[in-house]
Amino acid sequence: QQQVKQSPQSLIVQKGGISIINCAYENTAFDYFPWYQQFPGKGPALLIAIRPDVSEKKEGRFTISFNKSAKQFSLHIMDSQPGDSATYFCAASPSGGSYIPTFGRGTSLIVHP
């Protein structure tokens, strides 16, 4: 499986601030880019996802920006809240066959009240 590079490894943000997490991929066959949120002791849960035919997708305070030519995508969390404190994983999966997301290394987000 091809790599998905994620940064930063950790992020500390004040309540109300914007959290930005970046990911880059190599495999041009990837066509689905989900973000997962993981709380301690829990499995990853899908937060938001995007396909490469759009450059941005917004759901509430969460926005994915996608740059196909640069093979990069990012998660923006607006008005960050302490309850957003979690580990965030970007992922990517190819077209065809079964859905097998390749995960980034994760970003530990802490939002201070």
Added chain:
Amino acid sequence: EPEVTQTPSHQVTQMGQEVILRCVPISNHLYFYWYRQILGQKVEFLVSFYNNEISEKSEIFDDQFSVERPDGSNFTLKIRSTKLEDSAMYFCASSSPRTGTENTEAFFGQGTRLTVV
């Protein structure tokens, strides 16, 4: 809401012992996966399973690992002779079949923490 369930939540085993991690995927899903997450590190793909056979596996999934769907509901991961470095959180996931170009979400269980001593 349907969910993937995993048992046990925590398993402690001696090095060299065999362990079986169990998962009950969501009932109408047909694709099943095992991932592992070493403490503080990324979630790593191990294996995917479809139509009663392995569809893809990573280099981590060597001969010490095997998967099985022994009945219509359970999906198991067996590690034949555990090593210290097998200590990790193991996540099972399942998804429904893709239709056309639509991707479907993989739902993850809460994980089994395996500790090899």
